Each structure stands twice: as structure tokens, then as C-alpha cells.
Amino acid sequence: MRWFARTLSLAATLAVALGALTASAQTGSSGDSRVPLPTIESARAGTTCIADPATMRRDHPGMLKHQRDETVHGGIRGATASLKGCIDCHASTKTGSVAAAPGDFCQSCHSYAAVKIDCFECHSAKPATSVARKK
Ligand code: HEC
Numbered sequence: 001m002r003w004f005a006r007t008l009s010l011a012a013t014l015a016v017a018l019g020a021l022t023a024s025a026q027t028g029s030s031g032d033s034r035v036p037l038p039t040i041e042s043a044r045a046g047t048t049c050i051a052d053p054a055t056m057r058r059d060h061p062g063m064l065k066h067q068r069d070e071t072v073h074g075g076i077r078g079a080t081a082s083l084k085g086c087i088d089c090h091a092s093t094k095t096g097s098v099a100a101a102p103g104d105f106c107q108s109c110h111s112y113a114a115v116k117i118d119c120f121e122c123h124s125a126k127p128a129t130s131v132a133r134k135k
């Protein structure tokens with residue numbers, strides 16, 4: 001419950017941050033130019049995300065959170081939004097992680113938007129294969 005309350009207040013705060021991001025994108029120059037900040041590392045080459053980038057940017061917290069509640073409390077497995085899946089495709093080629101360095105995929109955006117997630121206290125931020133290979 002404490003986690004849930006904190007998540008809600010964070011989500012509210014960050015909805016404001018996201019609104020600011022969107023607004024600056026709309027007032028920026030038109031054409032092919034991308035949202036100026038932050039710099040986001042590319043996903044593994046030759047893959048496609050589980051949804052289009054705009055949907056992912058907007059909806060990924062809900063996708064993951066819903067999944068978390070169902071998995072931990074209901075024991076449901078195998079739905080679309082897997083955290084392991086995100087990490088397999090989005091781990092940095094430099095650090096092998098999504099959250100070890102400021103430029104890593106999840107971290108780059110979250111520090112820009114001042115989002116703090118506790119997920120990697122329990123979950124590995126690196127693909128399982130790279131951990132397994134060490135043994
Ligand atoms: C207190 C420990 C803990 C924290 C913190 C935590 N999880 Fe989990 N999570 C678990 C456990 C336990 C499972 C079920 C076992 C498993 O599948 O690894 C799980 C499973 C999941 C799954 C389904 C399995 C998978 O890998 O896709 C997702 C998605 C998920 N968590 C997302 C998150 C997200 C997002 C956060 C941060 C907002 C988070 N979790 C934070 C313990 C935690």
C-alpha cells in the first residue's frame with residue numbers, strides 16, 4: 001500500500017513533467033527533428049518494440065505496473081509487457097544494463113523527467129543471459 005501511494009503521487013508529479021516534454025516538442029521546429037532531450041540509446045538492432053514508440057513513451061508505466069500487480073498478487077504469467085523483455089532489447093551495449101549509467105536506456109529518460117523507480121532493487125537491470133554466462 002505504501003508503494004502504491006508513493007507510485008500514485010510520483011505518477012501525478014511526472015504527468016506534469018511529461019506534459020512539459022510534449023509541449024516543448026510541439027513548439028520545437030517541425031519536420032524530422034526529434035524531441036531535443038534526452039538522448040536515448042537505441043534498442044538492439046533488428047528488433048521491434050512491443051508497441052510503437054509514441055505508445056511506449058506514453059503507456060509503459062501502466063503496462064509494467066499492471067503486470068507487476070497481476071504477477072505478484074495474482075500469479076499470472078506470460079502477458080505482453082515483460083520487464084525481462086524490455087531489458088533484453090534495451091540494455092546498453094556499453095554497460096550491458098538499462099540503468100547502470102546515466103546514459104542507459106531507462107535511466108536516461110527518467111533522470112531527465114526526475115522519475116525514480118525501485119524496480120532494480122529486486123529485478124536485474126541486465127539481460128539474464130549475460131548474468132548466466134558468468135558462471
Ligand atoms: C520487492 C521486490 C520487487 C520490486 C521492488 C519490484 N518487483 Fe517486479 N517482481 C517481483 C517478484 C517477486 C516478481 C515475480 C517473480 C518473477 O517473475 O521474477 C516480479 C515480477 C515482475 C514482472 C513480471 C515478470 C517479468 O520479468 O516481466 C514485471 C513486469 C515486474 N515485476 C515489473 C516490476 C516493475 C516495473 C517494478 C518497479 C516499478 C518492479 N517490478 C519492482 C518483485 C519486485
Ligand code: HEC
Binds near residue numbers: 040050083088
Ligand atoms: C524485441 C525488442 C524490444 C522489446 C522486448 C522492448 N523494446 Fe522498446 N523498443 C525497441 C526498439 C527497436 C525501439 C525503437 C522503435 C521501434 O523500432 O519500435 C524501442 C522503443 C522504445 C521506446 C521509445 C524510445 C524513444 O526513442 O522514445 C520506449 C519508451 C520503449 N521502447 C520502452 C520499452 C519498454 C518499457 C519495454 C518493456 C515493457 C520494451 N520497450 C520492450 C525494442 C524492444
Ligand code: HEC
Binds near residue numbers: 040090098106110115
Ligand atoms: C522516452 C523516455 C522514457 C524511457 C526510455 C523510459 N521511461 Fe519510464 N517513464 C518515463 C516518464 C516520463 C515517466 C513518468 C510519467 C508517467 O508516469 O507517465 C516514466 C515512468 C515509469 C514508471 C512508473 C514510475 C512510477 O513510480 O510512477 C516505470 C515503472 C517506468 N517508467 C519503467 C521504465 C523502464 C523499466 C524503462 C526501461 C526499459 C523505462 N521506463 C524507460 C519516461 C521513460
